[in-house]
Amino acid sequence: MKRITATILISLLAVALLTGCWNRRELNDLSIALGIGIDKVGERYRLSVQIVNPQEIAARKGGSDSSPVTIYEETGDTLFEIFRRMTTHTPRKIYMSHLRILIIGEEVAKDGIQNVLDVFARDHEMRTDFYVIIARDTEAKQVLSILQPLEKVPANFLYKTLQTSESVWAPTIGIFLDELLSDLMVKGKEATLTGVRVLGDAEAGIKVDHLKATRTSAFLKYSTIGVFRADKLVGWLNEEESKGYNYISNRVKSTVGVLPCPGGGKMDVEVIRTKTKLSGKVTDGQPEITIEIRIDQNVGEVACDIDITDPDVMNKMDRVGEKKIKSIVEKTVQRAQKKYKSDIFGFGDAIRRSSPKEWERLENDWDNLFPEVPVRYNVQVSTLRTGTQSNSFINKMER
Structure with missing residues (x-):
């Protein structure tokens, strides 16, 4: 009897669990958002949402005169309010789980992004694996509206271009939402975000005919890295400083460097591997930082008269590379310390890890201490390969 009762109870429990997809949502009832832009209009926010038009980006569909995306916009005092207000002129509920890019207008970033x-x-339906960037010298709405060839959806273009740029060039940085939130909350590390610009004729760039031209009238281009203090944008690094920031932060995967040759001309090197160790300590009550950078590189192009088969010559070129990298990172640290007074590198966090008790003493005054913290640099560069050619044909031509 007990066995029968147990079987019935288990069966009833199983039936209760088989409730089906009670909260399912049909694709035809959703508007899939891939990009969101936030701008300021007076004291209010303007939200722009890029909705994909599936029928226009189907793989087998031929050319069309319709846009692959639609931009909806609404204004309000808070974003949650705006999202709900947007339902008054969108036929479907906006679905945010596939968001690829969040663009914050420069004015919004200067006022504060928290x-x-x-x-x-907070939204339980939203993933945090989307990039956050800043619309530099333009509005976020404008960035979302520029159509680009190869990638029909601007949000996908921005997502993939940032991935590629970060991987092979280095003056940009892809920051997901969760990483940004961590930088904003952690004491001893300030936030950074990459900027994006609209170049060319922006009005022409929002038209579908723009995609049919061999040369686009307007295009999106990633800029350099923006510096935050607390949650406010305080300025921008230049291209070289942005690369220096990534070297210090151990984020350089690959990039290109141009080195001057002893007798004139230049040699390009491809950085293929980097490793940075940032350590902090407190000596006699004063914080100190040491940055050690190890770089492996290959010769990419030789436009000068040097013998790259000579180990002594290549050793000298490695020392030239070390001097240049050290100069770049020194300038970057100086810009952050003296101009922006923003610890974007995490020097304070390095002190906290090495000397927790000392950090408790320094933490509350770190904003004043950071600009004066001494930094030591140790850069080592090694050239591994010179390519399929021994020496440049330029040498033979000159002879």
């Missing part, structure tokens, strides 16, 4: 990020971190 308020605009809360809704994205």
Whole structure:
């Protein structure tokens, strides 16, 4: 009897669990958002949402006169309010789980971003694996509206281009929402975000005919890295400093460097591997930072008269590379310490890890201490390969 009762109870429990997809959503009832832009209009926010038009980007569909995306926009005092208000002129509920890019207008970033990020971190349906960038010298709405060839959806273009740029060039940085939130919350490390610009004729770039031209009238181009203090954008690094920031942060995967040759001309090297160790300590009550950078590189191009088969020559070129990298990272640290007074490198966090008790003493005054922290640099460069050619044909031509 007990066995029968147990069987019935288990069966009833199983039936209760088989409730089906009670909260399912049909694709035809959803508007899939891939990109979101946030701008300021007076004291209010303007939200722009890029919705994909599936029928226009189907793989087998031929050319069309319709746009692959639609931009909806609405204004309000808070983002959560705006999202709901947007339903008054969108036929479908906006679905955010496939978001690829969040673009924050430069004016919004200067005023502070903590308020605009809360809704994205709080929503249980939203993943955090989307990039956050800044619309530099333009509006976020404008960035979302520029159509690009190869990638019909601007949000996908921005996502993939940032991935590629970060991997092979280095003056940009892809920051996901969760990493940004961590930088904003951790004491001893300030946030950074990459900027994007609209170049060319922006008005022409929003038209579908723009995609049919061999040369586009307008295009999107990633800029350099923006520096935050607390949650406010305070300025921009230049291209060289942005690369220096990535060297210090151990984020350089590959890039290209141009080195001057002893007798004139230049040699290009391809950085293929880097490793940075950032360590901190407190000596006699004063914090100190040491940055050690190890770089492996290959010869990419030789436009000068040097013998790259001579080990002594290549050793000298490696020392030239070390001097240049050290100069770049020194300038980057100086810009962050003296101009922006923003610890974007995490020097304070390095002190906290090495000397927790000392950090408790320094933490509350770190904003004043950071600009004066001494930094030591140790850079080592090694050239591994010179390519399929021994010496440049330029040498033979000159002879």
